[in-house]
Amino acid sequence: MGHPILNLVAQRIALGLLLLFLASGLIFIGTQILPGDVAQSILGQSATPEAVANLRKELGLNDPAYVRYFKWLSGVLQGDLGTALSNGKSIAEGISTRLKNTLFLASWAAALSVPLAVVLGLLAVQYRNRWPDKLISGISLASISLPEFFIGYLLIYFVSVQLGWFPSVAILNETMSLGEKLNAITLPVVVLTMVVLAHMMRMTRAAILNVMQSAYIETAELKGLNPFTVIRKHAFPNAIAPIVNVVMINLAYLVVGVVIVEVIFVYPGMGQYLVDHVSKRDVPVVQACALIFASVYISLNIIADIVSIVANPRLRHPK
Amino acid sequence: MTQHINYLAKLAAQGKLGRREFLGKAAAVGVSTAAAGSLLSSAAMAEGPKKGGTLIAGLGGGESTNSLDPATFLTQVSHDFGKCWGETLVEVSRIGEVEYRLAESIEPSADAKTWHFTIRKGVEFHNGKTVTAQDVLKTMQRHSGEDTKSGALGVMRGIKSMKAEGDVFSVTLETANADLPYLMSDYHLIIQPDGGMDAPDAGIGSGPYKVAVDEPGVRHVGERNPNYWDSSRGHADQIEIVVLNDATARTAALQGGQVHMINRVEPKVADLLERVPGLQVKSVSGRGHYVFLMHCNTAPFDNNDLRLAMKYAIDREEMVDKILRGYGSVGNDMPINGGYPLFSEDIEQRTFDPDKAKFHFKKSGHDGPVLLRTAGTAFAGAVDAAQLFQQSAAKCGITLDVKREPDDGYWTEVWNQQPFSASYWGGARPVQDQMYSTAYLSTADWNDTRFFRPDFDKLLIEARGELDQAKRIALYREMGVMVRDEGGVIVPMFNDFIAAVSDKVAGYQDDPSGEMMNGFALAKTWLA
Numbered sequence: 118m119g120h121p122i123l124n125l126v127a128q129r130i131a132l133g134l135l136l137l138f139l140a141s142g143l144i145f146i147g148t149q150i151l152p153g154d155v156a157q158s159i160l161g162q163s164a165t166p167e168a169v170a171n172l173r174k175e176l177g178l179n180d181p182a183y184v185r186y187f188k189w190l191s192g193v194l195q196g197d198l199g200t201a202l203s204n205g206k207s208i209a210e211g212i213s214t215r216l217k218n219t220l221f222l223a224s225w226a227a228a229l230s231v232p233l234a235v236v237l238g239l240l241a242v243q244y245r246n247r248w249p250d251k252l253i254s255g256i257s258l259a260s261i262s263l264p265e266f267f268i269g270y271l272l273i274y275f276v277s278v279q280l281g282w283f284p285s286v287a288i289l290n291e292t293m294s295l296g297e298k299l300n301a302i303t304l305p306v307v308v309l310t311m312v313v314l315a316h317m318m319r320m321t322r323a324a325i326l327n328v329m330q331s332a333y334i335e336t337a338e339l340k341g342l343n344p345f346t347v348i349r350k351h352a353f354p355n356a357i358a359p360i361v362n363v364v365m366i367n368l369a370y371l372v373v374g375v376v377i378v379e380v381i382f383v384y385p386g387m388g389q390y391l392v393d394h395v396s397k398r399d400v401p402v403v404q405a406c407a408l409i410f411a412s413v414y415i416s417l418n419i420i421a422d423i424v425s426i427v428a429n430p431r432l433r434h435p436k
Numbered sequence: 437m438t439q440h441i442n443y444l445a446k447l448a449a450q451g452k453l454g455r456r457e458f459l460g461k462a463a464a465v466g467v468s469t470a471a472a473g474s475l476l477s478s479a480a481m482a483e484g485p486k487k488g489g490t491l492i493a494g495l496g497g498g499e500s501t502n503s504l505d506p507a508t509f510l511t512q513v514s515h516d517f518g519k520c521w522g523e524t525l526v527e528v529s530r531i532g533e534v535e536y537r538l539a540e541s542i543e544p545s546a547d548a549k550t551w552h553f554t555i556r557k558g559v560e561f562h563n564g565k566t567v568t569a570q571d572v573l574k575t576m577q578r579h580s581g582e583d584t585k586s587g588a589l590g591v592m593r594g595i596k597s598m599k600a601e602g603d604v605f606s607v608t609l610e611t612a613n614a615d616l617p618y619l620m621s622d623y624h625l626i627i628q629p630d631g632g633m634d635a636p637d638a639g640i641g642s643g644p645y646k647v648a649v650d651e652p653g654v655r656h657v658g659e660r661n662p663n664y665w666d667s668s669r670g671h672a673d674q675i676e677i678v679v680l681n682d683a684t685a686r687t688a689a690l691q692g693g694q695v696h697m698i699n700r701v702e703p704k705v706a707d708l709l710e711r712v713p714g715l716q717v718k719s720v721s722g723r724g725h726y727v728f729l730m731h732c733n734t735a736p737f738d739n740n741d742l743r744l745a746m747k748y749a750i751d752r753e754e755m756v757d758k759i760l761r762g763y764g765s766v767g768n769d770m771p772i773n774g775g776y777p778l779f780s781e782d783i784e785q786r787t788f789d790p791d792k793a794k795f796h797f798k799k800s801g802h803d804g805p806v807l808l809r810t811a812g813t814a815f816a817g818a819v820d821a822a823q824l825f826q827q828s829a830a831k832c833g834i835t836l837d838v839k840r841e842p843d844d845g846y847w848t849e850v851w852n853q854q855p856f857s858a859s860y861w862g863g864a865r866p867v868q869d870q871m872y873s874t875a876y877l878s879t880a881d882w883n884d885t886r887f888f889r890p891d892f893d894k895l896l897i898e899a900r901g902e903l904d905q906a907k908r909i910a911l912y913r914e915m916g917v918m919v920r921d922e923g924g925v926i927v928p929m930f931n932d933f934i935a936a937v938s939d940k941v942a943g944y945q946d947d948p949s950g951e952m953m954n955g956f957a958l959a960k961t962w963l964a
Contacts (some may be wrong), residue, residue, distance in 0.1 A: 148960060151844070151845065159671075166586065167587045167589065168586065168587070168589050169581050171582075171584060171585045175583075175585065178805075201501065202841070203465045203501035204501050204502060204503035204505075204652065205503060205505075205637065206503070206510070206636075206652075215500075215652075250634040253666040268636050270684060273684070273685075273688045277688060277692045278691045278692050279690055281692065281693075284686065284689075284694050285688040285689055285691045285692050285694065286494070286678060286680065286685065286688075286692075286693060286694050286695075288654060288655060290651075290655065292648070330538060380681070380682050380685075381680070381682060381684070382685070383679070383680050383681075383682065383689075385651070385653070388880070389500065389653065390653070393499045393500040393501050394500070394501060394652055396499075396844060397501045398498070399501060430545060
């Protein structure tokens with residue numbers, strides 16, 4: 118037997134892979150249930166029966182569904198995502214730029230929102246039930262209550278069209294410098310931050326408040342420690358597990374759930390790429406995207422689990 | 437006063453009035469800011485094109501699944517970018533005439549069955565190769581072969597044989613067709629080196645811009661082709677298409693100055709946009725139309741009285757007012773309007789008439805509700821239009837049930853499948869023959885009203901080979917009336933193409949064939 122933590126990690130990863138496999142099967146079934154097929158969708162209103170038949174033959178759609186699924190699966194296991202049915206381009210190439218963009222946006226949104234949420238949460242605890250707490254909670258809850266497209270359009274109208282500070286179209290390309298890129302993504306980052314902030318902030322506040330009820334915090338206070346030290350040294354480490362869980366869920370959301378923000382700001386990320394291919398019934402691309410999304414979710418959740426285990430000695434030594 | 441200003445603008449556009457002189461006169465009669473912008477661009481037009489700069493269009497209708505292979509073109513963005521990097525044998529001009537491009541001249545045989553296209557000399561592809569009749573032949577073969585998936589297959593179907601000799605490309609048809617040159621203007625038929633046989637999506641053409649960046653669904657960039665043969669196109673150093681599928685994002689990008697022109701302005705915001713300084717709304721009436729389709733061979737629509745009842749029960753004026761907000765014109769239950777050559781203006785306009793609707797409904801013997809299927813994707817405002825139809829039909833004592841179908845799969849499961857549905861025709865077909873052959877001929881794949889009439893087919897074939905204009909007009913009139921009175925199509929409205937263009941752009945001219953100057957906006961305009 119190895120180290121208990123390593124065992125646990127190995128177990129989680131194996132479960133994750135199994136989940137991924139099941140997810141890919143489910144997605145394939147889902148795309149088969151949808152009406153219409155890729156040949157018809159590609160040709161659209163200009164689909165003559167001959168053209169559809171020719172295209173079906175060319176794309177290998179005449180094979181039974183399970184044959185196509187296992188062909189695809191064996192390709193993926195060998196590291197080959199294949200080519201998109203709809204335009205014959207390499208999927209790996211298409212996805213890699215989109216994924217890079219998505220991660221770029223997500224990481225800047227995370228870099229802004231996570232520290233902000235935790236700090237605001239700590240402040241809210243410190244001034245609980247007084248005006249700073251109410252102000253922080255009020256603003257962040259208001260911003261999560263507004264739909265993200267509404268916040269996006271408000272920002273576009275005032276900040277971009279009226280004031281002209283930042284562009285409303287956040288299209289990136291290779292020739293841009295980092296500064297130009299950051300300028301381009303400012304508005305979407307602000308919207309995403311406002312959307313995920315409240316959840317993380319409230320959870321930080323609740324988790325720490327929960328710990329603050331404990332006897333050992335009272336002891337710490339009676340020792341005469343100043344309030345921030347109490348929170349930092351005694352309350353925060355014990356509250357970290359639920360906070361990390363919420364942070365990870367929100368990070369996952371920043372990667373996989375931002376289609377609306379991508380559409381509003383015309384950001385060339387994974388979401389729009391996936392939607393385009395779903396409507397074209399381009400199964401290999403949908404599968405590849407879904408696989409990436411599923412692995413992001415699963416790996417972030419594994420990280421959350423591991424952090425909670427490491428942070429909590431009781432979980433580290435299971436009976 | 438408006439008339440006077442319009443007159444001045446016309447003079448300026450024709451170059452009969454100098455820019456300064458014109459602006460002076462305009463100011464003298466007290467022109468508003470918005471109007472001054474429009475007058476200015478007319479004046480700039482008269483001054484002649486300026487070279488240089490980067491011209492950027494924000495276009496809706498692009499997807500990350502787009503390819504550079506012209507055979508697969510379907511979306512607006514592929515269509516417009518294709519017109520930047522590629523070129524066809526001929527084009528249809530703004531006034532509906534054949535304009536020679538890669539073909540220098542066209543010679544038909546007396547029976548209009550064989551057509552000879554002489555290829556323009558000294559035109560180069562972007563890879564340095566010269567455009568030859570052989571390339572043209574190969575291109576046409578690729579679009580018409582047995583195993584093609586080209587969207588132009590329908591156009592190519594009537595061709596019996598093709599050959600290339602010297603610099604002449606010849607086509608022999610199964611049956612005579614006086615409109616063949618128009619068919620060759622199809623946007624899929626971009627001439628590619630060796631027909632694009634080995635690399636269909638290489639993006640090598642002979643157009644005014646070379647493909648520099650191709651990121652489907654995001655952006656497409658073209659750089660000026662220094663060896664382009666026609667100095668009246670390709671003025672900017674670089675053109676860029678930014679794919680903006682969200683209508684609000686398009687408007688914001690134009691207002692924020694990130695793009696110079698946008699397509700598909702929604703009728704409901706067009707009025708508001710007209711008041712914004714620094715840009716102009718360009719609306720042009722075209723051949724595109726919205727339709728409600730009844731299958732003539734499916735009960736209850738196999739009864740012409742019921743079809744007539746439905747046609748009298750729709751309020752066309754109201755639809756143009758409320759769905760198109762005035763950016764369009766009423767239809768007359770036939771797919772043809774004044775935007776087509778050889779149209780007869782004297783066909784009586786059908787109007788909303790509850791009495792006639794009641795009469796025909798009763799005569800049809802049908803009892804109970806009629807089911808109409810619609811979806812947001814059928815056309816902009818299709819769900820609202822179906823509800824308006826429901827209300828006007830109720831006034832005629834007809835119960836119309838409206839079923840909203842999902843957008844996804846509408847074109848495969850509902851359109852051309854269900855007996856009564858909403859749809860649209862884009863108006864990309866420049867001649868009556870092509871429109872009727874595509875959707876009203878008995879054997880047409882998209883005979884989406886199941887209109888099987890041998891007498892109509894006979895007229896269509898006859899008109900196709902008729903070289904006498906007067907006779908052709910009479911034949912087309914007869915066919916139009918037949919579809920209007922006996923067909924299964926209800927055409928409530930012809931929609932305008934609405935674009936918005938910044939005042940920085942000059943040379944923008946309306947083209948009824950399609951939005952954004954029929955896709956030529958980037959190739960033909962310049963930065964003033």
